[in-house]
Amino acid sequence: MSEDAAPAVGTRSRSARHVAGPRDATADPPYAADLPILLRLLEQVRPSDGAELASLRWDPQPPPPPVENTGTAVRLEATVTRRVAGAAQATIHQSVHVVDDLDRVRSRSTVAWSVPAALTPDAAAEWEAADFASVRWGGRLRERLAGDPRFAAAARSFDGAIAFAAQDRQAHFRIYRGEIIDVARKSLDGATFTVEGADLAWVGLLTAESNDFVRRTSEGLFRVQGSGYQYLRMIKALMIMLDHARELARESEATRA
Numbered sequence: 001m002s003e004d005a006a007p008a009v010g011t012r013s014r015s016a017r018h019v020a021g022p023r024d025a026t027a028d029p030p031y032a033a034d035l036p037i038l039l040r041l042l043e044q045v046r047p048s049d050g051a052e053l054a055s056l057r058w059d060p061q062p063p064p065p066p067v068e069n070t071g072t073a074v075r076l077e078a079t080v081t082r083r084v085a086g087a088a089q090a091t092i093h094q095s096v097h098v099v100d101d102l103d104r105v106r107s108r109s110t111v112a113w114s115v116p117a118a119l120t121p122d123a124a125a126e127w128e129a130a131d132f133a134s135v136r137w138g139g140r141l142r143e144r145l146a147g148d149p150r151f152a153a154a155a156r157s158f159d160g161a162i163a164f165a166a167q168d169r170q171a172h173f174r175i176y177r178g179e180i181i182d183v184a185r186k187s188l189d190g191a192t193f194t195v196e197g198a199d200l201a202w203v204g205l206l207t208a209e210s211n212d213f214v215r216r217t218s219e220g221l222f223r224v225q226g227s228g229y230q231y232l233r234m235i236k237a238l239m240i241m242l243d244h245a246r247e248l249a250r251e252s253e254a255t256r257a
Helices: 022-026 035-043 121-130 135-146 149-155 200-209 213-219 228-235 234-257
Strands: 012-014 052-060 073-085 089-100 104-114 159-165 170-176 179-184 193-197 220-226
Touching: 022 073, 022 234, 035 073, 035 089, 073 104, 073 121, 073 200, 089 200, 104 234, 121 213, 121 234, 135 170, 135 179, 135 234, 149 234, 159 234, 193 200, 193 213, 200 234, 213 220, 220 228, 228 234
Parallel strands: 159 193
Antiparallel strands: 012 073, 052 104, 073 089, 089 104, 159 170, 170 179, 193 220
């Protein structure tokens, strides 16, 4: 797999509909007992040729209320949430939903595919710099914020660390007198507050038409750990950080195009 052949973060695909039998339609969670069906559907959302399934975690949803004339067809809807380069292998992460023919999500999962990779050192570095909450990504965000006087003004009275966290990684931004003075996986004294979300939630926010972080947080897609007072006091600076993170995501996509 080359850089050009790799699916971009945010790429969406769906499988063909699978019509289940009576036993599948009454299973709880539906269809989870029939692994061959799930693997067949996953085959249809394979991110690239040569990709091999490396891990699969299913999170069943609570059963929905009964509906008359409920159909028995399901499909998978997959979104690429992360790309990680290795020495000879790349890992493509997907968030996958099992959706029935009434458009109800019956289960959610995270899937990782191992793909033979032939990335140049520059391409591998670019993947890391585009990987949300990596230190390289944080360094790129820091460079952008250094040139924004709005951020300097909004963060002038803050002395602490703001962290962005996904499932298995986080980036801490140490801020003093309106300037980010360090980016690290962990800050020495911990984050003043941390904004946490699943990979799919971050992809949705960074690729959305507008920065609707507050609405998405109120819907439970993100949560804030740490000082609630400092979070509210720094919400303007945080929104500026997210605006620049969204610009970074657009720049990465434009570079690919």
